[in-house]
Every structure is written in C-alpha cells, then in structure tokens.
Amino acid sequence: MSLVLVANRAPIRPTPDGWAPSLGGLASALLPVLEDRGGAWVAMRGPDEETPLTQTYPPETAAFTVRRVPLEEPEFEAFYQGMANRVLWPLSHYLVEHVEPDRSFRDAYRAVNRRFAHAALDVARTDLAAGREQPTFWVQDYHMMLVPETIRAGLPDARIGFFWHVPWPASEVFRILPSARDLLRGMLASDLVGFHTEGYAENFRESARDLLGAKVEGETITFEGHRCRAESHPIGIDVERFEGLAMAPGAAEMAAEIREDLGGVQIVLGVDRLDYTKGLLLRMEAFERFLELYPERHGEVSLVQIATPSRTGVPAYDQLKREMDEASGRINGRYAKGAWAPVRYRYQSFDQAELAAYYQAADVAFVTPLRDGMNLVAHEFAAVSAVCAERGGRPGALVLSELTGAADYLDGAFLVNPYDADGLARTLDTALDLPETERRARLSQMREAVRDLDVHVWAQRFLESLDAEGED
Structure with a gap:
C-alpha cells in the first residue's frame, strides 16, 4: 500500500549537483x-523558497511525489514561528513561561493544517480516480495536530498514523492551552499515535480522558465512536551511517587534530541547537561549579560547547545567545590561564562528519537538556565512541539528563538532574576518571540499545503496527 507522509519539512533539498x-x-x-511503497510527501514551502510545488523523486525513477504547500510570510510567521515555536514547543517541554497563546497563532495554525490535509487528500483522491488503492497517511509532529481530523472527514475509512516527536506533557500542563481540546480532537482522528516513551503515551491517554472524557482501556482511546491507539515507538539514528563516519578514512586523524588544537586536555563535549530546552546555561553554570569544586583539574579539562544557530529572530532565542556569550566570557575570564581556556564555545553549524570527529575526540559527552523527546546526540555519541573503542581508541563516557527520552533506553549512561549544578559537577568528575574497562562495558550496553532503536527499524515497527491496526 502506498504512503502519504505529511510533515513540516520536505525530504529533499537543492544542491549544486542537483536534488539530494x-x-x-x-x-x-x-x-x-517511500521509494519502496510509492506515494507522496506533503511539506511546507516557506515564503523565501523557490522550489517547485510538485516534483517527482528520484529524478531517474520517479518513485514518489513531493507536494509542497506554499506559505506567505504572515501565515508562516503565525503558524510556524508563532503557534509551533512559541506555543506548542515550549509547552511540550514544560517551559510554560515561554508560551505565548495568541489567538492569531491559533487561527493561522488551523488554516495551514487544513491546507496540508487537503493537499494530502488530493493525492489520495488522484490515486483512487486512477484505480489505485487508497494510500495510508502518516502525519508527523506538533506542527500538524489538526491534519488527521480533516483527512478523516474527507476519507472516513482512511488509515491514519501520527507520530509525536517531542515530549507529551502531563494533562494538567497541556490543558493550559486555550485550544487544548481542539488539538486533542484533531489527533484522536488517527488510528495510531506514536511517542518515544511509554510515559509520553500515558500522558496523552490521560489528556484524552481528562480533557475530553474519552474512554481509555490499556493503550486504546475511544472517542466519539472512533478508536485510536497510543503506543511507544522510540526513534533512533541511522546507525550504519554514524558507524561509517567513525570508520571513514581520516576520521581518527581529524579527532586527533581536535585534541591537539585544544592542547591535549580532557574534552567534555556538548552538542546542541541553541535552544532554551537544552539546558545550555545551566550546563555552563554546572561546569563553572565543577571548576570551583575541583581546582586540581584547572588546565586539564575543557568544555567544548557546540551550539548550532536556531530560530534566530525569535526574542527568547536571541536572548539565550546573548546569555551564552556572557557565560562563556565570564568563565574564561575567571579561570583561563596561559594557553588553557576552560570553555571553547562554538556558535556555528557542523556537518555530521565533523560532529563524528568531535564525538571521537571527546572523553565525556555532556548531554543535559531540561526536557527532550529523545535526544539523538546521545545515540550518535554512543555509536561513534563504541566504534572508536573497538578500533583501539579511548572510549568515551556519557553524562545524560534523566529528563530525556534517551534516558529510558541508554542504560550505560550516567543519569543526572540538569537542574542540580553540584550533582552535575560531581558526576562529571566521576565520568572523567572512569576506568577504561568500565567505559567499555557501559558503551557496549549503549551500543546494543542504539542498534535496536535504529531509525529504519523505528519506521518499520510503526508502520507494521499501523497496518495491523487497520486489519482489526
């Protein structure tokens, strides 16, 4: 059966050498x-894009169609920068102080979701008119919460899956939204809703029960005569790709150059988008506390914090950028000595090969978000560091926030509370001194979990569950 995917971002991009x-x-x-099943990917075309509204891909075989929904600047600002980034994103991460419940955001969100749903329905109706089987729909993430309801209204017997890629908050937090019940109704038109952890799935089921009076039995939610299942389907990384990057020619040399450029000190590595959910400021404060508690480490350990620019122009993100600049300057001003800088702050983007080199160079990955749906940096680090250790390099250790989805699966990590500066500092000290045999044992545990959660396996498992739901 063919597949119609609905997502905010398109799956292909223009490059100097063509589409990739x-x-x-x-x-x-x-x-x-999609290449195997055929079908379409419905995505947004932003106001500054000049990509075609419809195109087939790959060009030489035309396995599926990309269908873009064009947005003008005002609706893009209200739907994406507004409702998605300034309402749903902070609320899902329990950062209620950042929520801006503006009515114009809600109106634009509903209108744009309706356009995405109608684009998906057009694809399905074209298939039906051509005598082909009705496709399965798979809607992605918090940008598209109302899409399933419109698809269901247009095709009542459609098979619809939805995947929620961020945390689902407790019902008493989610109900803060003025549109909470409408958004839930939109998602409950799906047959299957997937989450990264059982805790998020349970929060969703409780929200349906508490806010809408839905009947909940096990994983099944029944609302207005329709049955929807809420299940955990944890996502991972493309394991083969990251293990390949770790084994690529020159990878070990690139990692050695990073260590040499930093003066041969032990490296504590943070890799994040510049986002207030990632706990960056608290991480900087915890590293400063580490330097206070362990003066004997001065000159021997540096924090390398990579912060990829994100959502520039949104006031909360611009403020965070200023605060991060100030924090790194303050710590270096207080502790730097000679050629040693305790903090190396990199506000820039790196490609995956470059990140893999940093993962390989690091002694400890410091992954401490305040909340995170999964956190794939933890998976990437574990995959690369395990290959490095297997090939004779020094294995790394992972310090991981217990408030991430990844904490449910990566048993070899040191779990920490990202709000506890003293606890973070002490755990970092322990991780830096961890004997190599224990590092290897912990990495082996994590590698097994990372491989089991491979992103390709995730997609297969979800669709198998959705197909089974349709057969009941």
Whole structure:
C-alpha cells in the first residue's frame, strides 16, 4: 500500500549537483520507505523558497511525489514561528513561561493544517480516480495536530498514523492551552499515535480522558465512536551511517587534530541547537561549579560547547545567545590561564562528519537538556565512541539528563538532574576518571540499545503496527 507522509519539512533539498535527501533522521528513515511503497510527501514551502510545488523523486525513477504547500510570510510567521515555536514547543517541554497563546497563532495554525490535509487528500483522491488503492497517511509532529481530523472527514475509512516527536506533557500542563481540546480532537482522528516513551503515551491517554472524557482501556482511546491507539515507538539514528563516519578514512586523524588544537586536555563535549530546552546555561553554570569544586583539574579539562544557530529572530532565542556569550566570557575570564581556556564555545553549524570527529575526540559527552523527546546526540555519541573503542581508541563516557527520552533506553549512561549544578559537577568528575574497562562495558550496553532503536527499524515497527491496526 502506498504512503502519504505529511510533515513540516520536505525530504529533499537543492544542491549544486542537483536534488539530494535532506539532512536529518526523518528523511533518512522515511525516504527508503517511500521509494519502496510509492506515494507522496506533503511539506511546507516557506515564503523565501523557490522550489517547485510538485516534483517527482528520484529524478531517474520517479518513485514518489513531493507536494509542497506554499506559505506567505504572515501565515508562516503565525503558524510556524508563532503557534509551533512559541506555543506548542515550549509547552511540550514544560517551559510554560515561554508560551505565548495568541489567538492569531491559533487561527493561522488551523488554516495551514487544513491546507496540508487537503493537499494530502488530493493525492489520495488522484490515486483512487486512477484505480489505485487508497494510500495510508502518516502525519508527523506538533506542527500538524489538526491534519488527521480533516483527512478523516474527507476519507472516513482512511488509515491514519501520527507520530509525536517531542515530549507529551502531563494533562494538567497541556490543558493550559486555550485550544487544548481542539488539538486533542484533531489527533484522536488517527488510528495510531506514536511517542518515544511509554510515559509520553500515558500522558496523552490521560489528556484524552481528562480533557475530553474519552474512554481509555490499556493503550486504546475511544472517542466519539472512533478508536485510536497510543503506543511507544522510540526513534533512533541511522546507525550504519554514524558507524561509517567513525570508520571513514581520516576520521581518527581529524579527532586527533581536535585534541591537539585544544592542547591535549580532557574534552567534555556538548552538542546542541541553541535552544532554551537544552539546558545550555545551566550546563555552563554546572561546569563553572565543577571548576570551583575541583581546582586540581584547572588546565586539564575543557568544555567544548557546540551550539548550532536556531530560530534566530525569535526574542527568547536571541536572548539565550546573548546569555551564552556572557557565560562563556565570564568563565574564561575567571579561570583561563596561559594557553588553557576552560570553555571553547562554538556558535556555528557542523556537518555530521565533523560532529563524528568531535564525538571521537571527546572523553565525556555532556548531554543535559531540561526536557527532550529523545535526544539523538546521545545515540550518535554512543555509536561513534563504541566504534572508536573497538578500533583501539579511548572510549568515551556519557553524562545524560534523566529528563530525556534517551534516558529510558541508554542504560550505560550516567543519569543526572540538569537542574542540580553540584550533582552535575560531581558526576562529571566521576565520568572523567572512569576506568577504561568500565567505559567499555557501559558503551557496549549503549551500543546494543542504539542498534535496536535504529531509525529504519523505528519506521518499520510503526508502520507494521499501523497496518495491523487497520486489519482489526
């Protein structure tokens, strides 16, 4: 059966050499599925884009169609920068102080979701008119919460899956939204809703029960005569790709150059988008506390914090950028001595090969978000560091926030509370001194979990569950 995917971002991008897959795990996971099944990917075309509204891909075989929904600047600002980034994103991460519940955001969100749903319905109706089987729909993430409801109204017997890629908050937090019940109704038109952890799935089921009076039995939610299942389907990374980057010619040399450029000190590595959910300021404060508690480490350890620019122009993100600049300057001003700088702050983007070199060079990955749906940096680090250790390099250790989805699966990590500066500092000290045999044992545990959660396996498992739901 063919597949119609609905997502905010398109799966392909223009390059000087022609069209290529977009960077990121979702495109990596789902492009092979679309090429195998056929169908379409419905995505947004932003106001500054000049991409075609409809195109086939790959060009030489035309396995599926990309259908873009064009947005003008005002609706893009209200739907994407407004409702998605300034309402749903902070609320899902329990950062209620950042929520801006503006009515114009809600109106634009509903209108744009309706346009995405109608584009998906057009694809399905074209298939039906040509005598082909009705496709399965798979809607992605918090940008598209109302899409399933419109698809269901247009095709009542449609098979609809939805995947929620961020945390689902407790019902008493989610109900803060004025549109909470409408958004839930939109998602409950799906047959299957997937989450990264059982805790998120349970929060969703409780929200349906508490806010809408839905009947909940096990994983099944029944609302207005329709049955929807909420299940955990944890996502991972493209394991083969990251293990390949770790083994690529020159990878070990690139990692050695990073260590040499930093003066041969032990490296504590943070890799994040510049986002207030990632706990960057608290991480900087914890590293400063580490330097206070362990003066004997001065000159021997540096924090390398990579912060990829994100959502520039949004006031909260611009403020965070200023605060990060100030924090790194303050710590270096207080502790730097000679050629040693305790903090190396990199506000820039790196490609995956460059990140793999940093993972290989690091002694400890410091992954401490305040909340995170999964956190694939933890998976990437574990995959690369395990290959490095296997090939004779020094294995790394992972310090991981217990408030991430990844904490449910990566048993070899040191779990920490990202709000506890003293606890973070002490755990970092322990991780830096961890004997190599224990590092290897912990990495072996994590590697097994990372491989089991491979992104391609994730897609297969979800679709198998959705197909089974349709057969009941």
